Amino acid sequence: MRYARVAAIEEAYAKAEISQTLSxxxxxxxxxxxxxxxxxxxxxxxxxxxxxxSAMAEPKRILDLPCGHGRVARHLRAAFPRAEITFADIETDGADFCAAEFGGQALHSQADLTRVDFGGQYDLIWIGSLFTHVDASRAAVWTRHLCRSLAPRGVLIATLHGNWSREVQRSYGAMIGDGEWQRILAGCDATGWGYAPYPDTPDYGVSLCQASAVLAMASRVEGVRILGYNERAWAGNHDVLMLEARDRMEPW
Ligand SMILES: C[S@@+](CC[C@H](N)C(=O)[O-])C[C@H]1O[C@@H](n2cnc3c(N)ncnc32)[C@H](O)[C@@H]1O
Known part of the structure; x- marks a missing residue:
């Protein structure tokens, strides 16, 4: 997008009213x-x-996955008042709340994201804190699946637990028990992507990644380009991966 256009959207967003309605x-x-x-x-x-x-014109269709109960959704709506927004979460109550409160469509997700038909052609897919909870193979398969739902030149943004999360677990409040965390650290040191499930959910827990492993995963996704990887880019906490639906091998 042209910088000037992004700046204009940002300026309007800064003046917009953000819904304070909470579930x-x-x-x-x-x-x-x-x-x-x-x-x-x-x-x-x-x-x-x-x-x-990015090289896109302007986001007209947006997917917020997982939307939770709208921590980011309310801001997406304020920034893009005319966009079609789909709010997706496995917690159906969250998706329904966001759709009703912020205006958009609710999509009830499933534990295996590859079984979900997201409808496709999104200009922007915001994945706030989902890959932070799954293992490397799920994240890779889900990234591929979601990239297939991007419109040409659409952008996918996914947040991750990078190096800073070691300090979060150590000093700011444990995300998971110590035994599990030791397994996560060992996995991250060995392969670049550590993971351990929460006690009651085998496929959902806490992950910890090295940027190099995330970039290696992203570089194997066909039909896209890596737009960026920023450490601690979301609220000084999560790392952020940005992909663009533009074939890296597109001929000159
Ligand atoms: C840490 S919360 C983040 C929620 C929201 N993005 C935010 O920033 O407030 C993780 C969310 O992932 C959702 N979730 C877990 N597995 C999911 C799946 N397979 N499909 C969609 N949502 C899922 C949970 O229900 C929860 O709302």
Missing amino acids: PRDHMYNTGPDWYFTVGADGMRVVFRALAT
Whole structure:
């Protein structure tokens, strides 16, 4: 997108009213009310940065996956008031809440994302804190699947637990038990992507990645280009991978 256009969208967003309506079941608010709104807003800074480096015209169709109960969704709606937005989550209540509150379509996801038909042709796919909870093979397969739902020149943004998450686990509040964390560290040191499930959910837990492993995974996805990898780009916490639906081997 042209920088000037991104700047104009950002300026309008800065003046827009952000919905303050909360669901009582919003886990992200209930566990972090103090930073809920700033973290949501910072997601937009990431989006604007990705758009400014992309070759797209303007996002008209957006997928927020997983939307939760709208920590970022409310900001996406404020920044892109005319866009068609699909709010997807396995927690159906969250997707329904976002669709009703912020205006858009709810999509009820499944544990295996490859079974979900996202409908395709999204200009922007925002994946806030999903790959932070799955193993490397799931993240790779899901990235491929989601990239197939991008419109030409569309952008996919996924957040990840990078090096900083070691410090988060150590000093700011454990994301998972110590035994599991030791397995995650060992996996990350051995392969670049560590993972351990939460006690009750074999396919869902906590991951920890090295940027090199994420980039290696992304470089094997056909039909896209890596737009960027930024450490601690989302709210000074998650790393961010940005892909663009533009074949890296497109002839000159
Ligand atoms: C850490 S929360 C992040 C939510 C939201 N992106 C935010 O930033 O507030 C992770 C979310 O992933 C959802 N989730 C887990 N597995 C999923 C799947 N297979 N498909 C869609 N959503 C999933 C959970 O229900 C939860 O809402």
